[in-house]
Amino acid sequence: GQNIDQPTEMTATEGAIVQINCTYQTSGFNGLFWYQQHAGEAPTFLSYNVLDGLEEKGRFSSFLSRSKGYSYLLLKELQMKDSASYLCAPVSGAGSYQLTFGKGTKLSVIP
């Protein structure tokens, strides 16, 4: 089975840095995705980690520790448009690579 835990809500100030944590327990682990989802819209891809360590992509970075079942998404130089839900999704199954999403963290960026 899958068990994914991430904070429900976070608030941060424009221009600041925020870290969104995700812990998971999953079978057949094949990496972990982070998706961004604005209200009423579809999820959009942010990052994919399959090996331990930090992956940096512009203002967004994602970290994975497979042994600890832990990942985080780091957002730098926050902008108002970053207000959205951030979904942690471990990948399971060698065949389908289906995603199991957490409930998501709703991030509010304030001036």
Added chain:
Amino acid sequence: DTGVSQDPRHKITKRGQNVTFRCDPISEHNRLYWYRQTLGQGPEFLTYFQNEAQLEKSRLLSDRFSAERPKGSFSTLEIQRTEQGDSAMYLCASSPPQGRTIEQFFGPGTRLTVL
């Protein structure tokens, strides 16, 4: 716009009616997924197609739900005898053949409201 399209974008129906949704994936993507998302939750996996073959189905997919992908291109999701609990956003995602990225590209979704 990821290139995955879904139709309709919104559907309002009365309890007990049947509804059908369509998904057109990115053309070279042979993998296609259906997810369901309710308010305040992350998307939940429903079913997976590789080409025209339906290879995985979630326990969430009751016998009122059926999905097809007859020619390995577009897919349809039908819900028979809809119930109020079926109200949700139905998301389709596609992914290229194994060996390339396993990233899933999501369509805009179909929002179903069952009255």
